[in-house]
Amino acid sequence: MASPSRFFTQKVDPSLLATNQAVAFRDYGRPADVLRLVNRPIQNFGDDKILVRILAAPINPADINQIEGVYPAKPPFEPEIGAVAGNEGVAEIVAIGRNIQGQGNHQVGNLVLPLYRSFGTWQSYAAVGPNDIYSFAPRKKVPILGVASMAINPSTAYRMLNDFVSLMPGDYVIQSGATSAVGQAVIQLCKIWGYKTINIIRDRPDLDTTINHLKSLGADVILTAEQMGTADTRQYLKALGSPIKLGLDCTAGKVASEIARALGPGAPLVIYGGMSRKPLLFPVSLFIFKDIQVRGFWMNRWYQHCPHLERQTMWEDLMHYMEKGELQPPKFNTIPWVTSTPTSSSASSSSTSSLSGTDGEGLLKAIRTAINGPDGGAPGTPKKNILIMDSDYIN
Template identity: 55%
Template sequence: MSRQFCGKLFSKAVTFADYGRPQEVLRVTDRAIAPLSPTGVRVRILAAPINPSDINQIEGVYPARPTFEPNVGAVAGNEGLAEVVALGEQVAQRSPNSDGAGLQVGDWVLPFRRSFGTWQTLASVEASQVVKIPKFTNVSPLAAATLTVNPSTAYRMLKDFVTLRPGDYVIQTAANSSVGRAVIQLCKAWGIRTINIVRDRDNLDQLVHELTELGATLVLTDGQLREASVRAQLKELNGPVALGLDCCGGKVSTEVARVLSHGAPLVLYGAMSKKPLTFPVSLFIFKDIQVRGYWMTRWYGQQDHETRLTMWTELLKLIDQGALQSPSFHVIPWLVPPVANADDVNGSLQTKIQDALRDYSAGFTNKKFILAMDPKLLTEKLSG
């Protein structure tokens, strides 16, 4: 959904001029698209998910800051899939072997930088700010739109801190999260076993079944992990617990650290409990555990196109082969019913997005919330 007025193109964008609660500061506006530069591309956003980092950025508590434009503010959204719709003159003339070359109209691209502003319909950017990804038969646009945060975080944490070998164990908290489910599936594909910690709940048997179907080796509640008998059983596993992944903090982090094998790293990538970490000194002295932090945005800031593309291509191949399932999606259609004027369109879309953000914050569904700008996506299979 975009429009042209007096020769200018406009993108319909979700913006914020000040930091604050998303329901209070977000507005749907018509944002003028910059003219296409010789080294630029114009892209049409197909779909963009809602992630916790998006909310934190709007609230002003996320380290990565967006760019605020006069009279518009910042465009929300960090992750998403776009399609190239126009090429700058120099981009179109590049040879296949030149830097950033190979872009054509119709290509799928992912943002190269964080704070891209994916919650909009159109954008003009430098060609260096997007990365072309290959298309696979069994990879939907919705799956590709959610590639750069959760699956990529799982991939990097499994690759970057220790050399895992088939038969090793990885222990993780919040195993039912999007990252946790990706960890389970990647480990299964690579011959690595997983110990998966979840919070106790009414539908625990159903959740255990779901995670086991994905490839989980063991599924335990955080309460069970505190039991001496369970920890004793884990000490008798026929393989090292070579890596720990934790996004909770608090007491469960301590219990996970106790299970780790000698010298194993515990990687922290979140703090859902908002509780501090407390580790016995003995774990450092006698087990030589390592406590590390991981932030996907920092990794992206240190890598080039080729390194990112290598990872994304491997993940796309796994999705295409069925070894890595897409999450179940809660799709928010960008289109609104016909209304009288542009202001009414913006108001209707703004209300729809604010309602979706309220439901997202309240946790009304376990599905991945995603904005679908392309109406064709509404007829696709919406779950993996």
């Protein structure tokens, strides 16, 4: 490897290349069992690479499924450390290799989003190719946590509202999992575009607080999962005055069936998650007499085939809405990326052992707690966790 010093700006201490740390797993399994904090020296930063410093990286359900080995997108495994966890996040360009200076939109100081899944965002630094990242100048009013979490959840909401049916202002959209990050983005995008939302949430002790929050985002109607299927609710949905044009479901089970029942003739029901871990069951009559269209959506699949311009338009739109304060990220539980300083011997090579010291242990513990949920995933527990690698930048 060429001497790295000539690539760096004064912001970067070259020793960071040797002391890069990552949360990784060698085997699939329960995150609590398999996640470990490892040294992962950056060895492949050369003339053709860009060095990025990760600023923040969310913990999404897909990350957890990937660690468990039940997610279709498999991460690359490195011989010694295994796979670095984390699919999403925002990073800052800190150095650009000599051969690619001036290429594309890449500038030192720009923010970047990964352009492929299984990026391994739960680490401090990464060396990437110029085509691996989407690069843009930081914008003061766009919340950095919003950018960090933009590529999966708000993008999923954006696509599902645009790609299955042509909606007009005033049209109704019905969705389950309205408290989720995707659900909250659906509510806000519908408000921006003039659509009305019917939002299904699980009952919870602080129901009023949740209802008030979703209303403050722009939700029109909120129903509990328990209310779905009652004669009163079915009557209420029938009497809305116009057919519901689109259904979005991330829970499956009974709620998905009730959404299908509520849809107007021929309307698509887009399935994008299965949080209840229950199967989908639809009465035959809905297919025969209403011709409901049950479809699936996977953001990964869209990214694999999307025209670059469409992706750019979507992300620019989302940042524009954030800049105007019309699209807020979900409330995050932040987990500071506090790790031990590795000793010089452990810094010199990859290590699969957890780093010594309580800080590294504390980080792993915080991630495990976030993933398990403080009370076993009951409704209303904090939903979104995000790793903060650089709290100074974020604040």
